[in-house]
Amino acid sequence: MTPLATPLAGYLLVAALLFAIGLAGALTRRNAIMVLIGIELMLNAANLNLIAFWRFGPHPEALTGMMFAIFSIAVAAAEAAVGLGLVIAIYRHTNTTELDKINRMKG
Amino acid sequence: MQGAISFHPDSALSAIAQILWLIPAAPIVASGLIAMLKQPRRKAAATLAIGSLAFSLLLSLIAFGHVLSGWAHGAVVREVVNFTWFHFGSAHVDLGWVLDPLAAIMLVMVSFVGLLIFIYSVGYMAHDENFTRFFCFMSLFAGAMLGVVISNSLLLLFMFWEIVGLTSYLLIGFWYQKPSAAAAAKKAFITTRVGDIFFFLGIVWLFSQTGTLVLYKGGGGAIEPAALARLLSQHAGLGLSAAGAIGLLIFAGAVGKSGQLPLHVWLPDAMEGPTPVSALIHAATMVAAGVFLVTRMYPLMQIGAHPGGTTVALTVVTWVGASTAVFAALIAVAQNDIKRILAYSTISQLGYMMAGLGLGGVAVGMFHLITHAFFKSLLFLGAGSVIHGCHEEQDIRRMGGLKVDMPLTFITYAFGMLALCGFPLFFSGFWSKDGILEAAQHWDVSKAPLVMLVVGALLTAFYMTRQVCYVFFGYWRGQKVAHESPKVMTLPLVILAFFAMALGLIGTPAWPWFHAFLENRGVKFNLHGFAEPGLGLLMLASSLVVFLGLGIGWWLYGNKSPEPEEPDALEKSAPWLWAGLRDRLYVDELYGVTVIAFYAWWARVADWLDRRVWGGIVAAVAWLFGLWAQLNRLLDVYWVDGGFDKTCEELSSSGGLLARVESGRVQNYLRILAAAVVALAAVLLWSSRP
Numbered sequence: 001m002t003p004l005a006t007p008l009a010g011y012l013l014v015a016a017l018l019f020a021i022g023l024a025g026a027l028t029r030r031n032a033i034m035v036l037i038g039i040e041l042m043l044n045a046a047n048l049n050l051i052a053f054w055r056f057g058p059h060p061e062a063l064t065g066m067m068f069a070i071f072s073i074a075v076a077a078a079e080a081a082v083g084l085g086l087v088i089a090i091y092r093h094t095n096t097t098e099l100d101k102i103n104r105m106k107g
Numbered sequence: 108m109q110g111a112i113s114f115h116p117d118s119a120l121s122a123i124a125q126i127l128w129l130i131p132a133a134p135i136v137a138s139g140l141i142a143m144l145k146q147p148r149r150k151a152a153a154t155l156a157i158g159s160l161a162f163s164l165l166l167s168l169i170a171f172g173h174v175l176s177g178w179a180h181g182a183v184v185r186e187v188v189n190f191t192w193f194h195f196g197s198a199h200v201d202l203g204w205v206l207d208p209l210a211a212i213m214l215v216m217v218s219f220v221g222l223l224i225f226i227y228s229v230g231y232m233a234h235d236e237n238f239t240r241f242f243c244f245m246s247l248f249a250g251a252m253l254g255v256v257i258s259n260s261l262l263l264l265f266m267f268w269e270i271v272g273l274t275s276y277l278l279i280g281f282w283y284q285k286p287s288a289a290a291a292a293k294k295a296f297i298t299t300r301v302g303d304i305f306f307f308l309g310i311v312w313l314f315s316q317t318g319t320l321v322l323y324k325g326g327g328g329a330i331e332p333a334a335l336a337r338l339l340s341q342h343a344g345l346g347l348s349a350a351g352a353i354g355l356l357i358f359a360g361a362v363g364k365s366g367q368l369p370l371h372v373w374l375p376d377a378m379e380g381p382t383p384v385s386a387l388i389h390a391a392t393m394v395a396a397g398v399f400l401v402t403r404m405y406p407l408m409q410i411g412a413h414p415g416g417t418t419v420a421l422t423v424v425t426w427v428g429a430s431t432a433v434f435a436a437l438i439a440v441a442q443n444d445i446k447r448i449l450a451y452s453t454i455s456q457l458g459y460m461m462a463g464l465g466l467g468g469v470a471v472g473m474f475h476l477i478t479h480a481f482f483k484s485l486l487f488l489g490a491g492s493v494i495h496g497c498h499e500e501q502d503i504r505r506m507g508g509l510k511v512d513m514p515l516t517f518i519t520y521a522f523g524m525l526a527l528c529g530f531p532l533f534f535s536g537f538w539s540k541d542g543i544l545e546a547a548q549h550w551d552v553s554k555a556p557l558v559m560l561v562v563g564a565l566l567t568a569f570y571m572t573r574q575v576c577y578v579f580f581g582y583w584r585g586q587k588v589a590h591e592s593p594k595v596m597t598l599p600l601v602i603l604a605f606f607a608m609a610l611g612l613i614g615t616p617a618w619p620w621f622h623a624f625l626e627n628r629g630v631k632f633n634l635h636g637f638a639e640p641g642l643g644l645l646m647l648a649s650s651l652v653v654f655l656g657l658g659i660g661w662w663l664y665g666n667k668s669p670e671p672e673e674p675d676a677l678e679k680s681a682p683w684l685w686a687g688l689r690d691r692l693y694v695d696e697l698y699g700v701t702v703i704a705f706y707a708w709w710a711r712v713a714d715w716l717d718r719r720v721w722g723g724i725v726a727a728v729a730w731l732f733g734l735w736a737q738l739n740r741l742l743d744v745y746w747v748d749g750g751f752d753k754t755c756e757e758l759s760s761s762g763g764l765l766a767r768v769e770s771g772r773v774q775n776y777l778r779i780l781a782a783a784v785v786a787l788a789a790v791l792l793w794s795s796r797p
Binding site for chain 2: 023026027035099100102103104105
């Protein structure tokens, strides 16, 4: 495996940035779909970290980090599907996707 | 306490003795059924009442026949059925009934006279709107009276005695819309209660001494020799044995019920009730219950007497009876209400019975009771017929000449009147009264009762003549024309008239069948009975007295028919005496200023105590508790509630604060989560530094 030009801190910095952007989106957007997108961004930041730590870890030849990341992406896909399904169900019920207006558990 | 009723039927008992209880039960059940009838069903009520009493009469006759046949074979018939009512501790209370000659005679008399009066009532009460209620009470009365007669337990007797008193109260007050009837009912009830209290004391005393209230129990009863000997050996003070004292207490009950001095005041007022009631209850049966009671308890009264002698109890009975006989006869002379005259006459005759018991024993008194029951109920029913025929008029001064308008009533009434006066030889009253006079003649203690009773007989003949002259002779002084009563009323009169005459034949000195039957000895017809020393003279004397009374009466009142406003023939000659007699010798007034005044005073004292003393204490206690309650309230409001309210307030406000976190906004939660993660990271970073 070829050595990398960029040190680990660079990857971590990018991942942190991505996480912060995702968090900001999830916290500030009103639209439930946009919040979901923010969450996906944060998940991907975590995936990036997984890959980075694996690549700079003591056993890069074993594909452990890659496997984690792929699992995580699959889970995220499933989660996104569930989340979108929920958003559609809520929209059908309340006619809105704005999270400020969805504040009750009771139908 | 065990509630079980256990029967011990003796196999030697006759069938009739075992079912004797049916005799009182039938009318009582009929009374209950009538009470459940709907108001307008008159026919059903009368049928039930008369049918049940006829059934009782039938059984009574069978019982009488049974006793009679036993007596004819020389056996002493006294069959008892006792059973235990309940236990308490080691003692137990027994009830039971008895069939003996006394009970048998009374059974037949009560059910027979009762039946005739029931039949008569169908006519007399025909227009009354409370016809069914009347027969309900009458049936209950008849049942209870028959119960009194057969009771073998003083307690059972007392229970029936009180039911009889209750029905008497209900029937005197039958027309309770009239204030006088309501007052008379109350008076009767309360006056007899005075006697009943003493009676009950006697019962309790007897129970405490003998441990049983059963009268006959094969040697173990309260008036059988063993118990009597024990009672006689105990001294109760004042020279009396326990037996004598208990006897006197029981006699006090009889005084109340039988209207003897000084408790006679209720009986004349009891005439406010319907006339059949007066005839059945206040002439023939209930008032005779007192006499019957003394007879029933005679062994107790008599114990301790030397042969031919007497006891304190019997002496008291004699004096009370004799003074009542003459006292009530005096008052009867000056009454103007047809029923009131008969009421005083009843009191007087009850006095004769009591005197007869005291002087001559069971048979003498009982014979007069039986004959009196027939002729006095005849007189009352005759008076009822007269009242009915005269359109509810009761004042004899507004009648007259009825012998033409009401011939059948007149003839039967005359029979009753002659029997009551003791018209010689042909009427029952002569023989029964003569028995009493004869006993008085042989009394060793004093001859005064004889004199009193003879004077009473003279007065009886006189006042009855006066009444008959006023009512049936002379000319009519009323408003509307009188009419004869219907057959349903006159038929009982005829039957009773027959017995008023014929009954005397069973108790003549030549053939004293009645006395022998009651005293369980043999009898045969023997004309030498008349030859007893002094008897012929006595009979002659008493006949003369009767003729004298009749003669004076006829001479004074005859066919004269004075106007209602005109003073009485006697009043003209002795106005002060007349006024005293007319106002019933002021006994009621005397009670008014003594007993009743004392009662009223005592009630006022009690009222004052209640209002001032007890009321004050109660009010003070209430005030104290109010104060205490106020204190508690203040504590509650300002201390307990204050702390509690504060706690609640804090809890609710902190709850509100916490609730604000749960806003339901997902992004808020997310923010908190993010902040927490940041904080966690900071802590981790901080703590991981070397």
